[in-house]
Amino acid sequence: MTELFPLVLEGACTRRGGKDLAGPVDLRLEGQGASIIIGPNGSGKTSLLRLIHGAARLSAGTITWACPTDTARHHQAFVFQRPVMLRRSVAQNIAYPLRLRGVGRRAALDQARDWGVRVGLADCLDLPAPVLSGGEQQKLALARALITEPRVLFLDEPCAALDGAATRDIETILADAKAAGTRIIMTTHDIGQARRLADEVIFLLHGRVHDRARADIFFDAPATSEAAAFLRGDIVQ
Amino acid sequence: MGDLWEGLTRAVWLVLTLDPDLMEISARSLQVTLTALVIATAIALPLAALLSVRRFRWRRAVIAVLNALMGLPPVVVGLIVYVILSRSGPLGVLGLLFTPTAMVIAQVVIIVPLIASIAHQSLRELWQEYHDLLISMNVTQWQKISTLLWDGRRALLTASLAGFGRAIGEVGAIMIVGGNIDNATRVLTTAIALETGRGDFALALALGFVLIGLAVGINLAIHWLGRTEREGRW
């Protein structure tokens, strides 16, 4: 199995209309656990995630995987803050990435049904996806991301619009995926969620990595005053 | 009023007696228009999808041209096709003028811009919805297009039906390129024009009612086939 990590960002930066959305960022990510990116609104979390995933243009610097970038992308999946529902049934939505990869219709749908059951969508597999509730849609998105057995899973505030129960279900799925060896890179503005899931924390401010530490250290004794203020719930500029 | 009523009763009579001439020109109308529709759809839908997902240099120009062509008078299309297919024209050797094939060509030219333009509007919206997900999944151009065409099929059906409506009711262009030859290129619309010219308004109206019935029937049939799909919100 080709190794994706370490992933190294050097001066990586994504720009749009002359404005730095994120970066320049220097970062080295190893192949285990869950990295949680936190930071105030507009600090560039989404932009950084998209940049690493390859969905945002790299305007300066380099992003180097331990393997060719195409191979790395093949083993990634991305879950959006607002899930995108294809105008198909739930099962067909979940099967879609497999169909793209050339898996036969029957086999893909069988796997999709398995995954649907696993994320708790057993009752709505044949419904049109756009009629699902927000929480169900996000579960669908997770199943659709996990069905290709990605080595890296990116999640952009996946629980931002969900209630407690749905959030808990999703965290359970994520914990299972992590236990199965999936590398998780996720943004959140929910400190509690960060505490529950993080192995390490990356604190972003004005598009740059302001602080980065192992989770227990970050939450017990943040190294920077801004991180400390953010954890206390103060407004950080 | 008298003509209207007589037209209606004659239409009913012609249909009930399975009038052979009526059957023949109705079948030819359908044959020409449905052939044109299949060809035009096969050209217009992928074109619309391509215009939605792909940024190329002439994209805006192509869209503008399509929208402009939508308003082109069919007679002009007919004249251009005529001049091209005439024995003295560039494609004269094919001997296609005054054949159903020529009528199909003219109708294709007329409805491709219409279908492509309507389809493009809905596919563009769908693409905005799907963009992030599909980019993230690293799909190929072809996969983008096929996904959009499949998931947008309802809107695309509407676009095709608009094309059908325009084609089946078209008279100017196919009169010119088909020549309205009895037993060869006469269709419902050109027959209506002919009977109007002869002052036989009742027969012209009867043919008109048959045409309307045919168009409504085909629309209902296609919608009915579409509805047998699972009812969804899209």
Added chain:
Amino acid sequence: MTTRGPMVALACALLCIVSTAPARAAEVMRMAVTTSFHNSGLADVLLPQIAEDLDLEVQLLVVGTGQAIRLGEAGDVDAILVHSRSAEEAFVAGGYGTHRREIMYNDFVVIGPAADPAGLREAADATGALRAIAEAEAPFVSRGDDSGTHKKELSLWSDAGVAAEGDWYNAVGAGMGAALNTASGLGAYILADRASWLNFANKGDLDLVFAGDPVLFNQYAYLPVNPERHPHTRHALALTLEDWLTSDTAQVLIDGYTIGGETLFTFNADQGAGQ
């Protein structure tokens, strides 16, 4: 995906409709004829007999004389049957047609409101009739489409020494039937060929108000398209058809054709003049 079935059914239905191919006769040729000839209904008598005698399907393109000549010039038809002598002679002189063969004639008539406000029924000859219309400034509808009928009308106006212009003169730029429809709507006078008039269904208040002047005779001629200019034309078939059109069979059919008891055409082909 339970959705495939209907789509497949639809596609099949389309393909079924798309495949039909009727063939009626062994040979097919195309002839451009004038609207007035076609409106007479004579074609419906001649064509079936031609199909039977010659096993030949003659496809008619019904157009104005001007367009008929253009079709012949472009080689899009194999022969033309029209009634405008000067245009026909120019056609042959230009090398587009091999020769001109007179077949038959019918006549033009002046149609107008039954009340005849301009008093055409008292006119002595065709020019007198037109002068009466101009003097009364009674509404007049002209084909205005460069057809044989239109050309005839223009030459009659110039014979009458009247400038055909003014509010009363309406050039509609349309075929015989459409022009008759307009005249019926306007209560106007119009020059028409007798055949079109007799077959016209929407007569309304119109009536025949003047006819009979020999100057109104309308000679039809048959012109095969020149195969030297257009090698693809079915010249042999065109000559076969010419032989038939000038035959005794054709003469009987043409002279015997009547509408409402009225004879329309007079066969006058010179039967010794064939090629």
